[in-house]
Amino acid sequence: MIASLLGLAVAGYSGLCLLVYLKQDSLTYFPAQEILVNPGELGLEFESFDLELGESSVTGWIVRSNQDAPWVLHFHGNGGNIAHRIDYLALFRRLGFNGVVFDYRGYGKSRGQPTESGLTEDALAVYQHLIEREGVKPDRLVYFGESLGGAVACALAERKPPAGMILKSTFTSYPEMASTVYPFLPVRLLARARYDSASRVRDFRFPLLVMHSRRDEVIPFQLGERLFEVSSAPKSWYEFEGTHNTGPLQLGSGFTDAIRTFVKTSCLRE
DSSP states (O other), X not given: OXXXXXXXXXXXXXXXXXXXXXXHHHHXXXXXXXXXXXXXXXXXXXXXXXXXXXXXXXXXXXXXXXXXXXXXXXXOOSEEOGGGGHHHHHHHHHTTOEEEEEEOTTSTTOOSOOOHHHHHHHHHHHHHHHHHTSOOOGGGEEEEEEXXXXXXXXXXXXXXXXXXXXXXXXXXXXXXXXXXXXXXXXXXXXXXXXXXXXXXXXXXXXXXXXXXXXXXXXXOHHHHHHHHHHSOSSEEEEEOXXXXXXXXXXXXXXXXXXXXXXXXXXXXXX
């Protein structure tokens, strides 16, 4: 009887591991296709772009300040789409920056299926568009990655170093993050995606600002701390108040000032 129960338990556990392995993309990416609002409806003048990448595509928005102002390229998290990030465009515009948001393949109006390599390809396409078509100078371009977007920003930075990078509420690596969600499963062995930001930040030589909240209920504060600890100088740390999804306009003047100071002083030295 005990042996039978043990066998059933092992079979059930093995089945759960197999399910997580096979379905991990659906457990990682939560795209929304419907664009419920655009920046113009909220009083921001904007331009759209649509980049064809074979069987996939990337769409995005630009809100300009002026061409010579800093450019901030925003990388959003694993849920929703760019319509949920208009407040970042408003923040960048308030700071006098040119702001850019884009949807990865499978998100919003962007075609395709999200994968780790695919999201990196999408980010690279947006970078090339900004440099080659919009006339953005690499030494005026700052990356801003939040949550999963921080890992995508790190992957792009490994290929195309920016003037500086802000990582907000992000993690060290996909396997380490997954192990906090499924501590009862061997996810470090099951994970196909890596998103190994911790390894990448060790080699970065441009200015880095890491931002995290102790109240983050999605990505543990300790992962943000660890990412900061292993990163190379020059680096800065900012601890803010708020949950994982608290909007940037609700995080207060300290949060806004930290971004302004980092971009203008550490990245561009204006």
